[in-house]
Each structure stands twice: as structure tokens, then as C-alpha cells.
Amino acid sequence: xxxxxxxxxxxxxxxxxxxxxxxxxxxxxxxxxxxxxxxxxxxxxxxxxxxxxxxxxxxxxxxxxxxxxxxxxxxxxxxxxxxxxxxxxxxxxxxxxxxxxxxxxxxxxxxxxxxxxxxxxxxxxxxxxxxxxxxxxxxxxxxxxxxxxxxxxxxxxxxxxxxxxxxxxxxxxxxxxxxxxxxxxxxxxxxxxxxxxxxxxxxxxxxxxxxxxxxxxxxxxxxxxxxxxxxxxxxxxxxxxxxxxxxxxxxxxxxxxxxxxxxxxxxxxxxxxxxxxxxxxxxxxxxxxxxxxxxxxxxxxxxxxxxxxxxxxxxxxxxxxxxxxxxxxxxxxxxxxxxxxxxxxxxxx
Numbered sequence: 001x002x003x004x005x006x007x008x009x010x011x012x013x014x015x016x017x018x019x020x021x022x023x024x025x026x027x028x029x030x031x032x033x034x035x036x037x038x039x040x041x042x043x044x045x046x047x048x049x050x051x052x053x054x055x056x057x058x059x060x061x062x063x064x065x066x067x068x069x070x071x072x073x074x075x076x077x078x079x080x081x082x083x084x085x086x087x088x089x090x091x092x093x094x095x096x097x098x099x100x101x102x103x104x105x106x107x108x109x110x111x112x113x114x115x116x117x118x119x120x121x122x123x124x125x126x127x128x129x130x131x132x133x134x135x136x137x138x139x140x141x142x143x144x145x146x147x148x149x150x151x152x153x154x155x156x157x158x159x160x161x162x163x164x165x166x167x168x169x170x171x172x173x174x175x176x177x178x179x180x181x182x183x184x185x186x187x188x189x190x191x192x193x194x195x196x197x198x199x200x201x202x203x204x205x206x207x208x209x210x211x212x213x214x215x216x217x218x219x220x221x222x223x224x225x226x227x228x229x230x231x232x233x234x235x236x237x238x239x240x241x242x243x244x245x246x247x248x249x250x251x252x253x254x255x256x257x258x259x260x261x262x263x264x265x266x267x268x269x270x271x272x273x274x275x276x277x278x279x280x281x282x283x284x285x286x287x288x289x290x291x292x293x294x295x296x297x298x299x300x301x302x303x304x305x306x307x308x309x310x311x312x313x314x315x316x317x318x319x320x321x322x323x324x325x326x327x328x329x330x331x332x333x334x335x336x337x338x339x340x341x342x343x344x345x346x347x348x349x
Contacts, residue, residue, distance in 0.1 A: 003109060004095060005030070005039065008071070008085065012041050015065040019058065021047040026062075028085075037076070037084035044081040055081030105149065113151045117347050118144050121256070121263060124161035125248040126170055126202035129255065141261045158252075160268035162245050163339055168227030169209035170202065170244055171237055172219065177205070183240035191239035199251050202244065228333040231273065245270075272342035276334060279342050280327065294330035 005028055013023030025043035032040065044062060048055035059081040066075045066083075071091040076084045099107035120140020123129055140156065147154045174180040180196040197205075213220040230237040249266060256262065280296075283289040288298050301320035309319035325337045 003107075004071075004087070004091070008039055011066065011069055011071075012043070012062065012083070015062045016043060016047065018065060019061050021051065021058070031084065033084075036078070038087045039085045041083045041085075042081070044083060048081065059083050108150050111150060113153055114147075116147050116152050116154045117157060118147075118154060119157050119159045120144075121158040121261070122161060123158065123248075123252045124166065125244050126166060126206040127161070128203065129252070134259075137256065137259060137261045141259075155265060156263045157265040157267055158263040159343070160245075160249065160266055162241075162248075163231065163269035163273065163334070164336060165223065165227050165333075166206060166210070167230055167241055167244065168223040168225070168333075169213060170205060171226040171230065171240060172223040173205045173209040173212075174240065180240050183236040185236055188235045189239060191236055195243040195247055196240070197243060197247060199247050202247060224329070224331040224333065228329075228331045231333050267343075267346075269336075269339040269343070272339045272346055273334075275342040275345055276338065279345060280338075283327065289327060292324065295326055296328040297324035297326050299324045 009026060009028040012028055013026040016026040017023045021043075025047045026041055027043055028039050028041050030039060031037040041062075044059035045055045047053075048058045051058070056077060059077045063075040063077050063083055066072060066085070069075075071088060072085050073088040074084075074086045078084050095107070118140050120136045120143075121133065122136060123133060144154050144156045171180075174197065175184050179201065182192050183196070209219075209223070213223055226237065230241055245268065253266075280289065283298060289296050290299065291297075299320065300322055301324075305321050306318040307321035308316050310316050326335045327338045327341075329335060
């Protein structure tokens with residue numbers, strides 16, 4: 001089914017050609033001012049320049065040829081030679097009927113299939129979803145269905161938040177409360193297959209641990225260390241972490257099912273972990289990864305890109321903007337930007 005923009009481009013092209021103008025210049029686009037018109041063509045400006053003619057006069061001649069088109073309720077010339085077109089009610093009604101009758105594509109044109117990855121949802125272990133997750137889920141699910149309708153190969157990925165500082169907070173809090181003593185042991189295990197925590201435990205522990213980390217530097221440092229040891233492969237922490245993920249994912253799947261939202265992949269930030277070492281080595285080899293106060297960062301601001309930053313002592317300096325990307329913290333753990341970069345590499349592969 002030919003869309004309105006394409007069919008109007010053909011009509012405008014014929015009108016341009018009748019005036020001795022290359023019809024390739026008669027491109028029709030959605031109007032920049034929908035309050036004034038539905039579609040517009042700015043081709044008269046370029047055509048008039050080539051013909052050494054007055055663009056508004058050329059546009060007026062083209063508009064006159066289009067005036068009898070039954071699809072248009074009005075054709076007007078604006079500014080130096082813009083052609084504004086409003087659709088007639090009859091054309092809109094006909095188009096709506098055609099879309100309704102097209103059970104397969106709902107009026108969409110068949111195109112060359114693309115491979116599309118849609119990252120939406122973004123739920124986190126032990127964190128309740130909020131309205132932002134709802135918005136992302138509905139928009140992402142809608143796009144996934146629309147792209148599939150047009151014939152694209154689409155993969156929907158939840159991009160599960162399961163590898164950041166919140167994991168260290170939970171591990172430390174569980175250890176302090178004696179909920180997971182077996183998992184605190186050094187060595188390779190074995191570790192219990194039965195989860196030591198429930199969803200209620202996670203819902204309770206995370207906000208408590210997050211609040212404590214803000215007030216208690218010693219607790220925060222232990223949680224940061226636990227995060228680094230988890231990401232470094234400590235077996236007991238990995239086993240406990242797997243229970244956190246399983247409990248949270250089961251609950252989240254139920255909630256998404258209630259919204260009729262589903263994902264092809266439940267990949268988490270942790271799934272990018274196997275790519276980290278190679279990616280970081282590549283950044284170092286390219287001279288992009290540099291040390292900054294014990295951490296490793298990538299400077300992304302170009303020369304001259306700065307903003308004023310107020311320091312704790314009240315002084316103001318010019319700081320890079322955007323700020324450096326923190327790749328590895330001073331404790332040795334990967335940050336959100338690190339897993340995002342690795343996820344991009346994973347999807348490209």
C-alpha cells in the first residue's frame with residue numbers, strides 16, 4: 001500500500017515537471033508546522049535557484065496545478081516559496097478505511113527486514129519497579145510489536161540490573177543479619193542450592209542497606225569490597241548472588257506478564273562480564289583508559305568542552321563536560337558505564 005507522502009510526492013513531482021523542473025526536487029515531507037499544513041514541499045527554492053527564477057512565483061505555479069487534486073483541501077504558498085498542503089477529509093477517510101482493511105500490515109509498507117535490538121524494561125535486583133519502568137516497558141513492547149509487524153527481526157532485551165553496587169550492599173547486609181552465613185565462607189563450596197532469602201527479605205534489606213551506606217562509611221566500604229569480590233569471582237558471593245537474581249527475576253516476570261510485556265532475553269549486566277577484560281585491555285592499548293585518583297576513567301569531553309563546577313571549599317573551577325566515564329572504581333569494581341559499553345560490544349557480536 002502506497003503511503004500518502006509517497007503518492008503526494010509523485011503528484012508534486014509531476015507538477016514540477018510540467019513547469020520544466022526536475023521532479024527529483026519535489027520532495028514532500030511532513031509539515032514542520034502541523035497547525036498550518038499536513039505536508040510541505042520546499043523544492044521550489046532549490047529549483048528556482050537552478051532556473052534563476054523567483055521561487056515564490058514557481059511555487060505558485062506548482063500550487064495552481066495541485067489545486068484540483070481531490071486529496072487536498074488546500075494548497076498554499078508560504079514564505080519565500082514553501083508549498084503547504086492540507087489533506088481533505090475524504091482523503092483521510094479513504095486512508096483510514098484502507099488501513100482498517102489491511103489485516104496483515106495495517107497500512108504499513110513492506111520494507112527490507114532489519115535486525116533490531118530493543119533494550120527496554122531495565123528492572124533491578126531487589127529494587128521495586130516505578131513509573132519509569134512502566135513507561136519504558138509499554139513503549140518498548142509497542143515498538144517491538146510494530147517493528148515485527150513491518151517484517152523486522154526484533155529481539156527484546158530486559159537488560160536486567162544485576163551487577164552493580166546494590167549487589168555488594170545486599171551481600172553485606174545478608175552477612176550482617178546472619179541470613180547467609182554458609183555463603184560468607186571462603187573457598188569453592190559447595191554452597192546451598194536452597195535460597196536463603198525471600199523476595200520480602202530483599203525488599204526489606206536493600207533500602208536499609210542503601211540508607212546505611214550513606215551514613216556509615218565503614219559499611220559502605222565493606223559493600224564496595226563485596227561488590228569487587230563478587231565481580232572478581234568469589235564463589236560464595238557468586239552463589240548467593242545467583243539466588244538474589246532468581247528470586248527477583250521470578251517476581252518481575254509475573255509483574256511483566258500482568259502488563260502483557262515479554263522479553264526474548266533476560267540478559268543482565270552480569271552477562272557482559274566475560275567481555276570486560278578484553279574490552280578494558282583494548283581501551284588501555286588505545287591509550288583511552290587513564291588513572292584518576294586510583295580509579296580508571298575515559299575522558300570523553302573534547303577540548304574546550306567544560307562547565308563551571310563548585311568545589312567543597314566554595315571555589316569554582318572549569319571541569320570537563322561531559323565528565324569522564326568511570327570504568328573501574330578505586331576498589332576495582334566495574335561501573336554501570338563499563339557494563340553498558342560491554343553490552344554494546346556483545347550485541348554487535
